[in-house]
Amino acid sequence: MAEAGKTIEIEVLRYRPEQDAAPVTQSYRVPFTDDMSVLQGLQYIKDHLDGTLSFRWSCRMAICGSCGMMIDGRPKLSCKTFLREFHPGKLRIEALAHFPIERDLVAGVDDFLVKLESIKPYLIPKEPRRLDEGEYLQTPHELERYEQFSSCINCMLCYAACPQYGLDSKFTGPGVLALLHRYNADSRDGGRDERMQLVNAEEGVWSCTAVGYCSEVCPKAVDPANAVNQNKVNSAKDYFLRFLRPRGARNGASK
C-alpha cells in the first residue's frame, strides 16, 4: 500500500463520549498512493495505527451514502474524495456538520430518519389496481419530471451544507423535501394532499432561505434546492387555490 513512499497528515476530530468532555483533534501520518480515497486513508488508520477510530462506510463507490463527513470543512463522501487532492498539505476530517457527534466521525442521524419516514417516501397509488389490469404507464416526459430527485442516496451532505438546518433542526431539510417532491411529482402517485401538509408547515419549505449550498454539495446532482423552492410555489398555490376549489374535488384538482 505504501510502496510509493508518500505520506500525508490526516487530522481527525475525535470524540469518545465515555472519556472526552468535548471533541479533540488527533493527527495521523498515513502512507498513501494516488488512487487512495480519504475513506481508504481512514481504513489505513483503523487497521494499522489506531483501532479505536470510528467511522461509517459501506459500498466505497458513492452509492450507499454512509461515508459522508466534513473534509476540510466541506461536506463530502469520503469514498469519492481523494487524498492526492490535499497532498503535500494536510487534511482535516470531522463528522457531518449540523448533526450531533455520536462518536468520532459518526453523526447521530435519528432526526433525519424520523423526517424521512414522515413524508411517506413511497408511491401511494392514485387508485388501487388488480394485477391483471397491468402496470402503471408513464411517458418519458413524466419520468423526467421527477427522475433527478429519485437519485438521492440519503447521504445527508445537504443537511451538513444547510445553515438553516444547523440553526434550527426543526426544519424538514433539503434531502427529505427533495424526496417528498420526487413522489409528489410522479404521475403515478396520489399522496400529494397528505404530503402538502408537511410542505406547507413552517418547518417545511418556508424555513428555506435559498442559500443553495445543498445542491452544490450533492454528490448525485439531485438539486434539492430546486425541489424545495419549486414547492414554495406549490405551497402558495395550495394556499390560495383552496378558496376556489369546491370541497370534495380537491384530490382531482390537486395536479
Added chain:
Amino acid sequence: MSQPRNEVVGGRRPYRRSMTGWWRRDPFFVRYMIREATALVVAAYSIVLLAGVLSLAQGEAAWNAWLAAMRSPISIALNLLMLVGMIYHSYSWFEIMPKTMPAMFVGGKRVTAATITMFGLVAAVAAALALFAAAWVLRP
C-alpha cells in the same frame, strides 16, 4: 461554554457543535450573506427614488432641493456604492433563479440552469438600456 453541549440521552452522550460564526466558515455562505445584505441596498435606493417622487409632488422648490441633494459629492458616492450593490444583487438573484423554478422544457428538451440565468441577466441589461434610451429620447 455556558452550558454542556453533550447531555446524556438514552445511554448515549451526543455532542452538539456550536453554530457561532457559521457564515464565515465557507466562501459560499459569505456570498449568500452578501446577496441577502445587498437586498437592503435595493430597498435603500427605492427609498431615495420615492423621496424624489414625493418632493416632485410637493412642488418645484422641493423638487429642486432633492435634485441639489442628489448632486452633492456624498450623494454621488453613495449612489455609486448602491449601484455596485444593486448589480451584485441582480447577478446573484439571477444566479439562484433556476433553483426557484420548476423544470422548463422547450421542444422536448430541458432548459439548462445556465440558460435561465443568462436569459435573466440579458433581460435585466436590456431593461436598463431601454430605460436609459427612453430617458435620453425624452430629455427636456
